[in-house]
Amino acid sequence: MGRLLRGELRKLVTTRLWLWLLLGAVTLTALYASLNIAFTDDPENFAPHLSTPEGQRLHVATAAQPATTFAAVLAAIGITGEFRHRTATTTFLATPRRVKVVVAKLILYAAVGAAYAAACLGTTVALGIPLLASMDIDFDILGPGMPATFAGIVAAGLAFGVLGVALGALLREQVATVVGLLIYRFIAEPIVTEVPALHDWTLYLPGPATSALVGSVLENREFLDAWQGGAMLAGYACVLALAGTLLTTRRDVI
Template sequence: MVRLMRGEFAKLLSTRLWLWLLLATMALTALFASLNIAFNDDPDTLAPPLATAAGQRLLFGTAAGGAQTLVAVLAAIGMTSEYRHRTATTTFLATPHRARVVTAKLITYALTGATFGLACVAVVTAIAWPWLTARGIDPTLTGNGIPATVAGVVAAVTAFAVLGVCLGALLRDQAAAVVGLLVYLFVAEPIVTRISALQDWTVFLPGPSASALTRITLTDQDFLQPWQGGVVLAAYGLGVAAAGLWRTARLDLT
């Protein structure tokens, strides 16, 4: 397994896609955090005041929103590239146990997702600390539930990386996997979750579950408890992983 993981990291680092997506992720996080702080005093904002624990948790939770989509896209590309560039045959001939190959990709991109999450937390910290201090707000990384939020961010981004790999294994087509992820996360889910009549079940969707895991609070939307969000995300990951492994094991490469 270590050999397979080394190979997967070598494939990941062989192009600059991971770097561009990391930079884009950090830029998005910086934008989200800056907008959160800049417009927090607006009476129409949906965010709690930054002087409160809930407001600071929401601010640090933006790190997940900036990272999880692009990490999922990176992971999906990492899986589907095997089929797009027709290297799957060579890969599976070198390692006949196909489940081991998929597992190595899962671990590789899970670690990559955790790294992206930590990088985005660092961006939020670099922006929030001087800005909030200038406003007379005392930010903290050890209180107000911030450590749990940071852990939730890392866990949520890691989960989305796993989902990206599994979706790629399930669909195999790179365009379908990437476009499907973007349409769902940027269009379908935001629309559905804003329909108040559906909130009894939309809280169980991946995005709201990640928000619950990071302990986000909004004035117009309720979420699950953090542990429930973690369980739901884990269930999604296990379910899609099982489907992806099943499809990969029965794939005809001839």
């Protein structure tokens, strides 16, 4: 497994895609955090104020969530690229037990997802401290619930890394997988979760489950408990990873 992991890591770093996606995640995180802080006093804002621990977790720390989507996209490209560029045959000839190949990708991109999340968290902290200080507010990174939020975001990054590999293994088509991920995360899910009549079941979708895991609080929205959100996200990752692994071992490569 160590040899496979090193091989997958070499494949990842031979292009700069991982770097561009990381820069995209960090940039979007910085934008979200800045806008959240700038518009926190909006009278129509249902979120806690920045002077509270809940407000700091929601407006600043959880702005790092774009890392999850970018990690999933990178992971999906990492496995679908094998089929798009016809390198899957060589890969599976070198390692006939396909399960090991998929597991190596799952482990690698889970770690990459966690690293993306950590980088984006560093961005929110680096921005949050001076911006809140300019508003005479102390940003307490060890305040109530903050360490749990940080841990939850890293765990979500890990889970979405697994989800990206799993979806790529299931669909195989790179463009369809990546476009589908982006449409779902940035368009479909946000629209569906804003429909009040659907709130009873949209709680269990990956996005709201992630929000629950990281401790988001909104006056007009209910979320699962943090452990329930984590369990839902882990369930999605495990079920899809298992399905993707099984299909990869049973389907023809080409």
